[in-house]
Amino acid sequence: MNCRSIWNNLPQQIKDKLGVNVIWRNIPKALDDLINELKAEKPNCYNDLYPTGHKQFLWFNLPASITNLCELNACVESIG
DSSP: OOOOOOSTTHHHHHHHHHOOOOOGGGHHHHHHHHHHHHHHHOHHHHHHHOTTOOOOOOGGGHHHHHHHHHHHHHOOOOOO
16 A cells, blocks of 8 residues: 655545545644554554554644554564
């Protein structure tokens, strides 16, 4: 899966890649909520991608942050 994001039409890219309906003004809050859900669902993947924990989503680095979140969403937990 291509997890790279660009500013152009970011809400649609988030919907396509992460399955989250967002509007421009609530993107950081929605992504913070999603990462907290994924942290509980995929703790091993979360620890691999965010060894020191994640920081709150901020506007200036959203495309890069979405890339990591997309990789976490696509990650498959190994059992055992």
